[in-house]
Amino acid sequence: GESVGLHLPTLSVQEGDNSIINCAYSNSASDYFIWYKQESGKGPQFIIDIRSNMDKRQGQRVTVLLNKTVKHLSLQIAATQPGDSAVYFCAENPPRNQGGKLIFGQGTELSVKP
Amino acid sequence: AAGVIQSPRHLIKEKRETATLKCYPIPRHDTVYWYQQGPGQDPQFLISFYEKMQSDKGSIPDRFSAQQFSDYHSELNMSSLELGDSALYFCASSPTKGWGTEAFFGQGTRLTVV
Numbered sequence: 240g241e242s243v244g245l246h247l248p249t250l251s252v253q254e255g256d257n258s259i260i261n262c263a264y265s266n267s268a269s270d271y272f273i274w275y276k277q278e279s280g281k282g283p284q285f286i287i288d289i290r291s292n293m294d295k296r297q298g299q300r301v302t303v304l305l306n307k308t309v310k311h312l313s314l315q316i317a318a319t320q321p322g323d324s325a326v327y328f329c330a331e332n333p334p335r336n337q338g339g340k341l342i343f344g345q346g347t348e349l350s351v352k353p
Numbered sequence: 354a355a356g357v358i359q360s361p362r363h364l365i366k367e368k369r370e371t372a373t374l375k376c377y378p379i380p381r382h383d384t385v386y387w388y389q390q391g392p393g394q395d396p397q398f399l400i401s402f403y404e405k406m407q408s409d410k411g412s413i414p415d416r417f418s419a420q421q422f423s424d425y426h427s428e429l430n431m432s433s434l435e436l437g438d439s440a441l442y443f444c445a446s447s448p449t450k451g452w453g454t455e456a457f458f459g460q461g462t463r464l465t466v467v
Contacts, residue, residue, distance in 0.1 A: 247393055273452060282357075282443050282458035283396065328395055332452050339450050340386065340409050343395040 247326060251350045258316040258351075262329035262344045267310060269331035273341065274303055274314045277326045286314070286327075316349075324351045355379055357446050357459035365465045366434050374429040374462045378446030384408070385427040387419060390441040390461075402427055403450045434466045 252258050264272065270291040275283035289296045289303045289312075296303050302315040312329045326346040333342065358377040366372050378385050384403045388396035389412075398411035402421035413419070416434075421427045425446075431438060441463050447456035 271452065275458075280441075280461075280463070282445075282460050285454060285457070288454065330452075335451065339384070339401060339403070339452075340398040340411060341445075341452050342398065343388075345395055 247346050247348045249348045249350060251352065252319050254319060254321060254351055254353050256319055258314075258319045258323070258349060260314045260316075260327050260347045260349065262312045262314075262347075264310050264312060264329065264331040264344060265342065266331060266333050267307070269333050269342075271332035272303070272305060272312055273330045273332070274301075274312070275328045275330060275343075276323075277328060277346070279325075283328060312344075319349075319351050321351045321353050324349055357444060357457050359442075359444055359459035359462050361462060362460065363463050363465075365467060367467055368434055368436060370434050370466075372431045372434060372464060374431070374442050374444075374464070376427045376429070376444035376446075376459060378425050378427070378444075379448075379457060382446035382448050383425060384447040384450050384456075385421055385425070386445045386447070387413075387427070387429050388443045388445070388458075390443060392440075396443060399429070408450060431464075436466050439464060439466045 273288045274286040277283045287298045300317045304313045328346045329344045330341045360375045386401040387399040390396045399413040401409045405421045419429045441461045443461045445458040
């Protein structure tokens, strides 16, 4: 869907704390989801993905949780570091018969205080 | 490793002028996606190409057109530029008609219309 306004939700955490970033997606038929990290002036960078047949996936310091019942994704970052400061987007990939595009949700700006 | 190359990185144009943005995908990637990202907003899908054919179309204005060439690079042509066209324009490439860990975004072209 379209984003509104120019102000991203912001999450401010202390270095070393865990961060949880939430996202709602729109299409119940979407079968693939990705979390991206975007630093200022740069392109989105892949963090972790999850398919709809899973409800949890872990990577290095990151975990993605998928709740299909309420169309909700979350990204958990363990031991958050200053280098994690960025805007985080979730993205959903509808089934191929609905086109191959990736639909981005509203980003969350993560600010890590040293 | 080679990444997605976009040129130019920055572009300043006046209203009603035209602009051409270029995207060079990762070698052996046959799919290209174009996104527009306004200030503080999530990336919005514009158009995609697979094997040099348009595969999906999003919220791309009629003033814009795009194509993918025989070497798989893509160009986004923008005419009658408006102030509201000022944004970051990203392209992404993928080795298949879809998304996954091998799909990557470029660094973007920042277009400023004055």
